[in-house]
Amino acid sequence: xxxxxxxxxxxxxLPIRPVLGDVVSQLIxxxxxxxxxxxxxxxxxxxxxxxxxxxxxxxxxxxxRLATRxxxxxxxxxxxxxxxxxxxxxxxxxxxxxxxxxxEVVTSGLLxxxxxxxPELAGVDVVVLDxxxxxxxxxxxxxxxxxxxxxxxxxxxKVLATSATVAAERVSGLLDDAPVLHAEARTHPVRTExxxxxxxxxxxxxxxxxxxxxxxEQDGDVLVFLPxxxxxxxxxxxxxxxxxxxxxxxxxxxxxxxxxxALRPGARRRVVLATAVAESSLTVxxxxxxxxxxxxxxxxxxxxxxxxxxxxxxxxxxxAEQRAGRAGRQGxxxxxxxxxxxxxxxxxxxxxxxxxxxxxxxxxxxxxxxxTPDGSALSWWDxxxxxxxxxxxxxxxxxxxxxxxxxxxxxGRRMAGLGLHPRLARALLDGxxxxxxxxxxEVVALLDDDTASGETDLSAALAQxxxxxxxxxxxxxxxxRTAVPDTPGSGDEALVAALAQPERxxxxxxxxxxxxxMASGTAVELPAGSPLRGSEWLAVAIADRSPGRSTGxxxxxxxxxxxxxxxxxxxxxxxTDEIAWDGGDxxxxxxxxxxxxxxxxxxxxxxxxxxxxxALLDGLRTTGLALLDWDDDARRLRQRxxxxxxxxxxxxxxxxxxSLIEAAEHWLExxxxxxxxxxxxxxxxxQLLRRLMPWSAAARFDELAPDRLEVPSGSKIRLxxxxxxxxxxxxxxxxxxxxxxxxxxxxxxxxxLHLLSPAGRPAAVTGDLESFWRTGYPQVRAExxxxxxxxxxxxxxxxxxxxxxxxxxxxxx
Numbered sequence: 001x002x003x004x005x006x007x008x009x010x011x012x013x014l015p016i017r018p019v020l021g022d023v024v025s026q027l028i029x030x031x032x033x034x035x036x037x038x039x040x041x042x043x044x045x046x047x048x049x050x051x052x053x054x055x056x057x058x059x060x061x062x063x064x065r066l067a068t069r070x071x072x073x074x075x076x077x078x079x080x081x082x083x084x085x086x087x088x089x090x091x092x093x094x095x096x097x098x099x100x101x102x103x104e105v106v107t108s109g110l111l112x113x114x115x116x117x118x119p120e121l122a123g124v125d126v127v128v129l130d131x132x133x134x135x136x137x138x139x140x141x142x143x144x145x146x147x148x149x150x151x152x153x154x155x156x157x158k159v160l161a162t163s164a165t166v167a168a169e170r171v172s173g174l175l176d177d178a179p180v181l182h183a184e185a186r187t188h189p190v191r192t193e194x195x196x197x198x199x200x201x202x203x204x205x206x207x208x209x210x211x212x213x214x215x216x217e218q219d220g221d222v223l224v225f226l227p228x229x230x231x232x233x234x235x236x237x238x239x240x241x242x243x244x245x246x247x248x249x250x251x252x253x254x255x256x257x258x259x260x261x262a263l264r265p266g267a268r269r270r271v272v273l274a275t276a277v278a279e280s281s282l283t284v285x286x287x288x289x290x291x292x293x294x295x296x297x298x299x300x301x302x303x304x305x306x307x308x309x310x311x312x313x314x315x316x317x318x319x320a321e322q323r324a325g326r327a328g329r330q331g332x333x334x335x336x337x338x339x340x341x342x343x344x345x346x347x348x349x350x351x352x353x354x355x356x357x358x359x360x361x362x363x364x365x366x367x368x369x370x371x372t373p374d375g376s377a378l379s380w381w382d383x384x385x386x387x388x389x390x391x392x393x394x395x396x397x398x399x400x401x402x403x404x405x406x407x408x409x410x411x412g413r414r415m416a417g418l419g420l421h422p423r424l425a426r427a428l429l430d431g432x433x434x435x436x437x438x439x440x441x442e443v444v445a446l447l448d449d450d451t452a453s454g455e456t457d458l459s460a461a462l463a464q465x466x467x468x469x470x471x472x473x474x475x476x477x478x479x480x481r482t483a484v485p486d487t488p489g490s491g492d493e494a495l496v497a498a499l500a501q502p503e504r505x506x507x508x509x510x511x512x513x514x515x516x517x518m519a520s521g522t523a524v525e526l527p528a529g530s531p532l533r534g535s536e537w538l539a540v541a542i543a544d545r546s547p548g549r550s551t552g553x554x555x556x557x558x559x560x561x562x563x564x565x566x567x568x569x570x571x572x573x574x575x576t577d578e579i580a581w582d583g584g585d586x587x588x589x590x591x592x593x594x595x596x597x598x599x600x601x602x603x604x605x606x607x608x609x610x611x612x613x614x615a616l617l618d619g620l621r622t623t624g625l626a627l628l629d630w631d632d633d634a635r636r637l638r639q640r641x642x643x644x645x646x647x648x649x650x651x652x653x654x655x656x657x658x659s660l661i662e663a664a665e666h667w668l669e670x671x672x673x674x675x676x677x678x679x680x681x682x683x684x685x686x687q688l689l690r691r692l693m694p695w696s697a698a699a700r701f702d703e704l705a706p707d708r709l710e711v712p713s714g715s716k717i718r719l720x721x722x723x724x725x726x727x728x729x730x731x732x733x734x735x736x737x738x739x740x741x742x743x744x745x746x747x748x749x750x751x752x753l754h755l756l757s758p759a760g761r762p763a764a765v766t767g768d769l770e771s772f773w774r775t776g777y778p779q780v781r782a783e784x785x786x787x788x789x790x791x792x793x794x795x796x797x798x799x800x801x802x803x804x805x806x807x808x809x810x811x812x813x
Contacts, residue, residue, distance in 0.1 A: 010723040014042030022051040032175035037183035039746035046648040056125040073104040093479040108138035119765025126158040133163040144378040187328040196340040208238035210336040221270040227295040232273040250274040257379035267532040290327040299358035364392035436489025441480035443496040446506040458558035494539040494558035502569035511581040519595025524552040535559040579611040581619035585678040634686030639721035640705040645747040712802035727742035729754040
């Protein structure tokens, strides 16, 4: 890597040095290679320098902006130069490179955009895909596009994939069985301690407690891994009493100066509170102890509820090992894991690839721009899920980015060129016209990076950013503002938020409620103390859902109204005649909706009878047969028909709830077709049920399942069909003379006799009367004759006279 005026300095003695020659030679000879090297070996900085020394022009693709800047700065430092000379970098909205730049470090997403505009990557000899094991969505897409470019326009383009884990075989296969090279890290022993959460502790409490333990038990600086910026802020607050230690945050939202401070050695001991950015591609000097919360924040999409965003998940074992390895670079170290030791084996082996779980609208737009909307023409590490990709294309059609055939439109190409999620690109383009270019740029810059912390009111979050003079946010605002025509507009911040997420326009459920129904159909709730409470409408910009909860939580929103909702989401407006069972009756109304949110409704004077009929049937299924008028006679008729179904088979209909509801269209007609409301179903159920009887046997119904049976005393007693078997409750004295219990249903089913005492209390139950007279009656007679002396208790009941009365004389036989 020499020029006419200078020579490169000697590279530092890092573990990657022994394999640099092999890496360069394999790339030159084979055109591709895979390098597996743990964090801290120098692969991110020394490999590009060695490739440039061999005369190759190099682009290094990093998964994160912070790592992009840090890698370029370190390589420039090794050369004794400023960034922008032989080593430069480009991230969205910022570029530092010159005519003499031969190594450029870029984010994966930016290189995707560059490939879209220049598929040949003119002026580039080698692309280094750094930390490809992290499986970020942009990195997976970039690999697929590079493979496609190498297969056509640029067969000479060299690709080097680097990974901190051994999961390199798949990448090697994609790169035409590229050779896999290994470099081993020189590390010191790392002691492992497990400090699980105490009862009631939140993650920030456990992490702060573990950090204090690390400071007291271990020399050097402490690197704390936390899932996000919010947890970093709260842990920093819990450590604010440490007077002799510098507590520094490290995450992607920080200003450059704050990021750089965390990556430089300090004069005092330091506690660096970092997100996943410090796992692999960054080196944090001086670290001898690591505190690992065991959590990470990843992209997730809840398709059913329309809540795409970030979710907090457990880290994989591979990531936990990478984090722990940070403690053993400069000497013996320790890792403090904030979970029980026995749970470690239950962690997943590797992180879930983002392409499997993320919302894929942006990926769908990039694929459409490349000319393969479904991605089928590309070679993937893991192909995008078809359902999520189709959902993304549907969103793009709604935004005007794709036409009916799925091809990208000019508007879609303009959206892609902005480097934003398509929803935010739409908010910028349309918001600039409706609300003004500055307002649109400010809101979009905030939503793109979620820069505000702790505010749920969008206006308050923007005011906070303006007061704080956030340089990064201001720079992005200026970039976006200059990307669209300069227009004054209305300044309506809520309108811009609604343009980005029209499906999240939400209306309060009822007065004084803190729960809102979004146009998507998902309910969301305002957090306690939110200044937005009392708003009738909200333009919800950011919402998420905690595991186990059916409703989401509003994280950032702006007060809105119906007029704004109509203006921002005309495609969601609909007017339909809604005829359905609702609230216990048929609701027939002409309703105007914004998605799932009802705007206005008025009753229908003459609803479609067929739809009313369908609604009433739905009401029967929902509410049950209690909608009909069931008197005692109707209930008994139902039981008698049901008995014949069990006794004689399918010629007689089943009368359980499920069967009757299923057959309702038959036995409730024509009354069902004439009914308009629930009240019209207050019909005589018994009269209607008779329609279910088989016509050929209906005349014998009373014979087969008699309502009453005459007993020897002459009484006609009602049979009980409510149980599985027909029962006859009868006083014992009234069946004297019977030797066998009667049978019904053409003699197939014996009637069970519930023999009663003279007072009507149960004395015996039998279906075998002959056996009862012989063995059971003597005992009953002995127990009851003294209690009821005026009633007959003959020794031989089979020959005694049945009676409903007492004896004429006192006593009895």
